[in-house]
Amino acid sequence: NAGVMQNPRHLVRRRGQEARLRCSPMKGHSHVYWYRQLPEEGLKFMVYLQKENIIDESGMPKERFSAEFPKEGPSILRIQQVVRGDSAAYFCASSRETGGEQYFGPGTRLTVT
Amino acid sequence: AQSVTQLDSQVPVFEEAPVELRCNYSSSVSVYLFWYVQYPNQGLQLLLKYLSGSTLVKGINGFEAEFNKSQTSFHLRKPSVHISDTAEYFCAVGAGTALIFGKGTTLSVSS
Numbered sequence: 001n002a003g004v005m006q007n008p009r010h011l012v013r014r015r016g017q018e019a020r021l022r023c024s025p026m027k028g029h030s031h032v033y034w035y036r037q038l039p040e041e042g043l044k045f046m047v048y049l050q051k052e053n054i055i056d057e058s059g060m061p062k063e064r065f066s067a068e069f070p071k072e073g074p075s076i077l078r079i080q081q082v083v084r085g086d087s088a089a090y091f092c093a094s095s096r097e098t099g100g101e102q103y104f105g106p107g108t109r110l111t112v113t
Numbered sequence: 114a115q116s117v118t119q120l121d122s123q124v125p126v127f128e129e130a131p132v133e134l135r136c137n138y139s140s141s142v143s144v145y146l147f148w149y150v151q152y153p154n155q156g157l158q159l160l161l162k163y164l165s166g167s168t169l170v171k172g173i174n175g176f177e178a179e180f181n182k183s184q185t186s187f188h189l190r191k192p193s194v195h196i197s198d199t200a201e202y203f204c205a206v207g208a209g210t211a212l213i214f215g216k217g218t219t220l221s222v223s224s
Binding site for chain 1: 117119145149154155156157158159162203205207209210211212213214215216217
């Protein structure tokens with residue numbers, strides 16, 4: 001049973017470009033969470049999605065960031081016009097039900113140059 | 114709102130020594146408590162969790178934690194550490210959907 005998959009594992013973008021991060025949840029999981037880890041910090045919640053719905057986006061920056069979890073395919077975290085401060089590790093987690101145990105992917109490390 | 118405080122940012126210990134990583138939380142509602150471990154450049158792995166019931170929780174790799182409601186603590190312990198336990202450890206609290214993480218404690222085990 002494959003775990004949570006994230007790709008790419010490493011992503012380098014120049015300032016102003018777009019970054020697209022993908023997350024495939026564990027088989028049987030329909031709940032996806034995105035977290036961001038800045039250097040020397042713990043993980044900060046960004047957004048919680050179920051298939052085709054954003055349930056809680058209280059941790060998402062108001063501008064440039066968006067997330068989706070379509071009926072088919074992986075969840076996507078999209079960052080438009082990246083800035084140096086977006087450099088971080090972005091982790092995806094999935095669960096089988098609301099409030100269920102969250103299983104984490106290996107993360108995508110975004111570097112903005 | 115919930116919050117988590119990990120009281121030590123770094124804990125250096127010698128191999129085979131006991132270790133305790135401290136975690137305090139605040140919450141106005143009943144919560145679930147978790148400890149995760151992160152090895153360099155990897156994702157988070159669940160060590161153990163407290164949902165309800167016995168306050169002493171045993172996890173993987175010989176770790177255990179004790180939930181203390183009166184002190185709002187959930188300290189992680191291991192009686193004898195190995196070099197391979199060197200990693201970042203995160204305490205987290207959940208009361209709904211999102212997990213709230215502490216800033217992490219770096220455990221460094223040396224011989």
